Amino acid sequence: MQTSAQSIMVNLEGRLGSFMLDVAFQAPMRGITALFGPSGCGKTTILRSVAGLRHIPGAIAIGTDVWQNSRSFRPPHERPVGYVFQEPSLFPHLSVRRNLVYGRDRAAGSSGAIRFDDVVDLLGLSHLVDRDPAHLSGGERQRVSIGRALLSQPRLLLMDEPLSALDRMAKDEILPYFEALHANLSIPVLLVTHDIAEVERLADHLVVLKDGRVVHASPLNEALTDPNLPFGRSRDFAAVLAGTVTRVDPDGLAAIDVFGTEILAIGDGLDVNQTVRVRIVASDVSLARDRATQSSILNLVPARIVGIDPMGAAEANVRLSLATDGSAHFVARVSRRSVASLDLRADDRVVAQIKSVSLAATR
Numbered sequence: 001m002q003t004s005a006q007s008i009m010v011n012l013e014g015r016l017g018s019f020m021l022d023v024a025f026q027a028p029m030r031g032i033t034a035l036f037g038p039s040g041c042g043k044t045t046i047l048r049s050v051a052g053l054r055h056i057p058g059a060i061a062i063g064t065d066v067w068q069n070s071r072s073f074r075p076p077h078e079r080p081v082g083y084v085f086q087e088p089s090l091f092p093h094l095s096v097r098r099n100l101v102y103g104r105d106r107a108a109g110s111s112g113a114i115r116f117d118d119v120v121d122l123l124g125l126s127h128l129v130d131r132d133p134a135h136l137s138g139g140e141r142q143r144v145s146i147g148r149a150l151l152s153q154p155r156l157l158l159m160d161e162p163l164s165a166l167d168r169m170a171k172d173e174i175l176p177y178f179e180a181l182h183a184n185l186s187i188p189v190l191l192v193t194h195d196i197a198e199v200e201r202l203a204d205h206l207v208v209l210k211d212g213r214v215v216h217a218s219p220l221n222e223a224l225t226d227p228n229l230p231f232g233r234s235r236d237f238a239a240v241l242a243g244t245v246t247r248v249d250p251d252g253l254a255a256i257d258v259f260g261t262e263i264l265a266i267g268d269g270l271d272v273n274q275t276v277r278v279r280i281v282a283s284d285v286s287l288a289r290d291r292a293t294q295s296s297i298l299n300l301v302p303a304r305i306v307g308i309d310p311m312g313a314a315e316a317n318v319r320l321s322l323a324t325d326g327s328a329h330f331v332a333r334v335s336r337r338s339v340a341s342l343d344l345r346a347d348d349r350v351v352a353q354i355k356s357v358s359l360a361a362t363r
């Protein structure tokens with residue numbers, strides 16, 4: 001696997017006790033790449049190897065910067081990574097401010113492109129800086145850990161299930177901060193998770209792992225709608241597409257450009273030109289041969305059938321593409337009887353009637 005200025009390259013093959021890790025993937029130098037898979041598939045081992053905390057034979061490069069290959073191995077302290085663990089690890093005897101600054105001091109001599117005030121602002125920490133970590137909620141502690149990792153001026157942020165120790169409410173509270181980081185910082189992130197909701201909300205790129213191997217690696221939309229992966233089989237399966245707000249109308253609806261198609265959604269709090277994630281639940285999409293002239297459904301979208309996958313005896317996933325180049329996939333979950341009665345086939349042009357869309361995340 002070649003190194004490239006535009007990607008993070010990981011190519012590892014080795015044993016850890018009885019566990020065999022054999023992975024090769026590239027991740028973009030921007031945005032969040034989720035390492036996704038069941039417990040024990042090797043996600044943490046990959047993250048620790050990237051940080052240099054484990055030495056599995058193989059190669060790791062961040063852009064053209066080689067951190068490890070068959071001839072060299074950079075020790076952990078020479079790898080500029082910020083590491084955020086499942087459980088926030090703050091110094092209990094230091095205030096939040098000093099915990100944050102600890103990261104900055106360790107990065108002394110670096111260019112300091114990530115500023116203290118910006119991190120405090122982005123993570124909503126200004127009212128907490130003089131507190132002791134003992135007087136923070138779990139979500140607040142995790143925000144401070146992220147701030148400290150960022151102020152160490154990393155080239156890469158490694159996050160190992162940073163939300164898994166939080167309850168649902170704390171997760172919901174912290175997710176917007178992740179989204180703000182995503183929008184405002186250009187540091188690439190490798191995020192370990194086994195929560196598909198986190199993947200939908202945060203990831204740009206997905207590396208799916210199983211038993212120490214890479215099963216799939218691609219941009220998020222492609223991975224979620226790949227019929228060879230299990231995502232599409234879940235009852236509440238949703239595709240996620242990136243879009244840009246083009247208009248917010250006085251009646252509260254926003255127009256979103258998704259690969260050249262206009263999708264309307266509730267526009268609360270949206271601004272023109274903002275990038276959004278449009279989440280389309282498969283069971284909210286029905287199909288018609290022609291555009292209905294009278295319908296309460298706002299999004300009647302021309303699409304092309306890419307493939308039809310039976311889902312049990314009664315249903316099918318009809319994979320659809322919005323874009324003329326065949327990309328931008330989403331799925332309609334319909335009955336097999338409807339597939340037969342409309343005589344739906346791959347390559348057919350149809351009208352997708354999208355009953356509702358939600359904006360999974362804004363950035």
Ligand SMILES: Nc1ncnc2c1ncn2[C@@H]1O[C@H](COP(=O)(O)OP(=O)(O)OP(=O)(O)O)[C@@H](O)[C@H]1O
Pocket residue numbers: 016017018019037038039040041042043044045046194
């Ligand atoms: N030091 C070690 N010695 C031997 N085996 C190990 C060691 N560390 C991890 N393993 C094994 O390697 C495999 C992968 O572990 P890893 O922690 O990378 O999985 P994971 O996908 O991150 O799992 P989880 O989601 O539960 O954290 C597991 O079978 C684990 O038991």
